[in-house]
Amino acid sequence: ADWAAAVDAVRRLTPDSRVLLICHVNPDGDALGSMLGFGLGLRRLGLRGVQATFPGPPEVPEPFRDLPGLDLLVPAAEAYRDPDLVLCFDAASESRLGDLVDRLAVAAPAVVLDHHASNTGFGDVHLVDPQAAATSVVAEQLLTRLDVPLDAEIAECLYVALATDTGSFRFDATTPDVHRMAARLLATGIRPGEISRRIFDTRPFGAVRLYGDVLGRTRLEPAAAGGHGFVWTYATLADLDRHDQRPYVLEPLIDSVRCTAEADVSGVLKQIAEDGWAVSLRSKGAVDVSRVAVALGGGGHRFAAGFTGQGTAQDVVARIRAELDSALTQAKERD
Ligand code: 5GP
Ligand code: MN
Numbered sequence: 658a659d660w661a662a663a664v665d666a667v668r669r670l671t672p673d674s675r676v677l678l679i680c681h682v683n684p685d686g687d688a689l690g691s692m693l694g695f696g697l698g699l700r701r702l703g704l705r706g707v708q709a710t711f712p713g714p715p716e717v718p719e720p721f722r723d724l725p726g727l728d729l730l731v732p733a734a735e736a737y738r739d740p741d742l743v744l745c746f747d748a749a750s751e752s753r754l755g756d757l758v759d760r761l762a763v764a765a766p767a768v769v770l771d772h773h774a775s776n777t778g779f780g781d782v783h784l785v786d787p788q789a790a791a792t793s794v795v796a797e798q799l800l801t802r803l804d805v806p807l808d809a810e811i812a813e814c815l816y817v818a819l820a821t822d823t824g825s826f827r828f829d830a831t832t833p834d835v836h837r838m839a840a841r842l843l844a845t846g847i848r849p850g851e852i853s854r855r856i857f858d859t860r861p862f863g864a865v866r867l868y869g870d871v872l873g874r875t876r877l878e879p880a881a882a883g884g885h886g887f888v889w890t891y892a893t894l895a896d897l898d899r900h901d902q903r904p905y906v907l908e909p910l911i912d913s914v915r916c917t918a919e920a921d922v923s924g925v926l927k928q929i930a931e932d933g934w935a936v937s938l939r940s941k942g943a944v945d946v947s948r949v950a951v952a953l954g955g956g957g958h959r960f961a962a963g964f965t966g967q968g969t970a971q972d973v974v975a976r977i978r979a980e981l982d983s984a985l986t987q988a989k990e991r992d
């Protein structure tokens with residue numbers, strides 16, 4: 658990783674330098690937490706011109722509306738057009754940056770902090786660690802190299818990011834180093850119970866009713882001839898409308914679907930347009946779902962990946978099914 662170049666790029670800044678932090682569209686806990694935590698760290702260095710933003714609707718999902726550092730956020734349309742430095746968080750490819758890709762083309766160097774194996778290598782300075790459990794792991798390392806001490810505000814942001822991407826410290830990415838980092842964050846006095854309740858365990862009543870509708874139409878396609886069982890469901894714009902809910906309330910649904918014992922792979926299709934779906938895929942290990950997602954125009958990790966699909970829900974599911982079958986054929990050919 659280009660640590661020296663990243664440290665140098667930050668050290669060269671002056672208090673009034675325009676620093677633009679960006680993260681991926683539909684930001685999750687890692688995207689927002691690593692970006693805001695790092696942004697607060699830059700402020701501690703005396704930088705006054707730090708802005709943070711993300712593409713698409715400027716709305717911050719309800720669970721993240723108490724994060725420290727939210728005052729760094731500006732709508733994408735108002736973000737610096739000609740910043741002195743760009744830092745990009747948790748985005749595997751430029752396609753995840755929407756209209757903000759134009760900020761990568763300006764004269765300023767772009768430092769990319771990420772942990773996706775599918776990262777395309779865009780930007781100028783690359784801090785991409787596929788072994789890292791979250792982008793916030795990379796962000797904390799850069800803060801350490803910049804001699805920024807952790808305080809409770811920075812720690813809360815980084816903790817939300819780490820807890821989100823490790824599934825609350827349940828996934829295999831939860832290494833001893835992850836727990837050591839969590840220990841450093843907790844030592845600042847942040848309250849994990851309170852944070853977890855806010856992030857993971859608080860949803861509007863309408864969302865709970867909506868989950869009933871969506872989970873009620875879950876389909877299990879059993880493993881055929883040694884293949885992979887696939888369990889999936891979909892949520893339409895009409896579902897959101899009927900329960901008066903915002904799209905981000907759908908994010909936890911994949912965790913209910915993926916627990917299906919009879920399936921190796923799970924998916925939730927979230928309608929984003931008349932014939933467009935944001936798809937979440939999860940694997941228990943037999944299948945590398947990032948390959949499936951990349952083949953369908955998206956990206957992600959071995960166990961969690963996603964893409965945007967066009968057509969009806971049935972069309973999109975048929976395409977996933979075809980990719981799963983071809984993954985199986987390839988695996989058999991290798992044997
Ligand atoms: P989630 O299902 O939680 O939205 O995403 C799971 C993983 O897949 C995340 O690491 C995320 O970055 C990646 N991912 C989700 N949707 C997309 C997409 O449309 N394009 C790309 N490149 N990656 C995605
Ligand atoms: Mn993310």
Ligand code: MN
Nearest residue numbers: 687747792822
């Ligand atoms: Mn992440």
